[in-house]
Structures are given as C-alpha cells and as structure tokens.
Amino acid sequence: MTAKAAVPELGPLEYQLLRILWKSAPATAREVLEGYNRKAPKKLKYTTIMTLLTRMVEKRVLEVDRRRQPFQFEPRVTREQMQRDRVNEFVNLFFEGRAVDLAVRLVEETPLSPEAVRRLEASLERHKTTSGTRQKRGAGQ
Amino acid sequence: MTAKAAVPELGPLEYQLLRILWKSAPATAREVLEGYNRKAPKKLKYTTIMTLLTRMVEKRVLEVDRRRQPFQFEPRVTREQMQRDRVNEFVNLFFEGRAVDLAVRLVEETPLSPEAVRRLEASLERHKTTSGTRQKRGAGQ
DNA sequence: GACATTCGTCTACAAGCGTAGTAATTTTTC
C-alpha cells in the first residue's frame, strides 16, 4: 500500500481547469476555454489554455486523446483523490494536522444551512458507529 | 465593512515560517532558522531565512524591529485571520464553496479521536442554538 | 584593538506559473 503517487500540486489556474474538466468529462481546449471565460472576470486566450493543458498532460494529471481532432482532454485523477491530498496538506499547514480544528472552524465560521447541519450530524453518527475499525496511523487528535 | 485587506497568499515555506513565528512571539532570524531546521528534513541556510523574512516584511505580513540587534520579527496577521482567508479560498477552489462538503469529508476521511468527535458535536450544538443571529453574506449552502 | 563570529544587504539564479505571440498544420468552407 504505497499511497499511489500523490497528486502533484498545481497552480491556482490549473486547478480551475481541472474543475472544469471534472464537470465536462472529455473536453477540447476550446470547450475548457469557454467554460473558463464564461465565469472568470479575466478572459484568457486560446493558446494560454492550450499551454496549461499541455503542461498538465506532462504532469500526468490529464490525459489527451490525440487521435481525435480537436484533441480531447480528460482528468487522470479524480476529484476525490485531489481533495484528499489537498485536505491533508491543508490541515497540516494551517491546523498542525488537527482535522477537528478545521472542522470546528467550518462549523463556527461559515454559514451552514439547517440542511447542511443535518448532513454533518448524520456523518458524525456514521463515523461513531463505524470507527475503531478504520483508524489510520498518525496522532488522531 | 471592507474585509480589511485579506492576507496575501504566500509560498509553502513562507507559511512554515509564519507558523514558527506564531508560536514564538518575536524571534530573530536565527531562532526561526533553528525552529525550522529542528523539524524539517531539508536544512536551510541562514541567509535563506533572512531573504524570506525580509520579503515577508515587504508583503506586510511580518513586522521587524530594527532597533534591536539582532532584528526581531513578528507576525502582523493572526493565525485566525490567515486561517479564515485560506479556508475560504480552499473551500471555493476544491469544494465549490460548500463548506459542509469539506466538513463531511473531514469526518469521514480523517482519524478523529472520540474526544475530537465530542468537540465537533458540541460545536454543532452551539451553532444550532446561535444560528439565525449570525448569518453572513454569501450563499449559505 | 585585532581577530573571529554573527548579522544584514544585495545580487543571482533556476524552476514553476500565467500569459501569449508566431509559426506550422489541419480542417472547413466556397
């Protein structure tokens, strides 16, 4: 079990593009560009996106199908993998590795709808009945 | 209410140094260096730290007292401000702004001690009885 | 007070990222 090659860190813009790709399965550079420009205030040029996408392919975070014209790009990492890795880093960097501290802060500092509160409670319930079986290594604070 | 000049984004190493400074109030470059090298695998040189600290002063994230020899460095932002800003960005970037999603994930994917679970539950309780009074702007999802 | 050590400033440089222009290639459209 060797934590299969953690997802590399990317630049903010690269994450944006990944987001777009997670949403629209395989997409062309043009589609990604449009997806991006539709929302973002700062419009980018086609070639900018191409450059980014190409680099991301080199980093093996995307996959490209060159047989098809225009090329189709597609993520090679799932949103979940990415989230897992980033959340870990984040908790380590800003909360000394104490995930609860972050969780508490989320509850206290962000506007949670009642619905959201219920979801979290349910999740906590589930955790309590399941835990003990799945403790990982590392100081569970 | 103009969100008082959000804390700028820093590089990973810069965050590390901030962490050290949050812990040991005003400290000299040497102290920061030692604090860093004591833990980190990759040892750094004195001048590297000085460069970083100086840049952080320029970014106004640190303050330096030059009257005292060796100079004393000190954060100008609190851990809490920093965390707030970073958590927001993070939630936006990886969870489409849905803080609950991150919270749920924390509960489900990290090893929480029973103590931690209690803390979270307490926090949720507090939230439920307090909420309504303190809703912030922004889509409370 | 001469020598050693520590500190601070300045300069440098490679890698990564955002940004895009230009040139070459491919596809589309008359």
Added chain:
DNA sequence: GAAAAATTACTACGCTTGTAGACGAATGTC
C-alpha cells in the same frame, strides 16, 4: 482546391519562490 478559420507546437518573457553566495557592518572575545 484555394482561401479562411481553427488547432497545435514552439518559443518567450515577466513574476514569484526557494535557495544561497559575497561582502561589508556590527558585535563579541582575548
């Protein structure tokens, strides 16, 4: 099939970050 449009490849450049050397200024030590 020639001209126009879209796509892809290659190159470049400025900024930031991590990394540190050189060198002069301040301080500490006999």
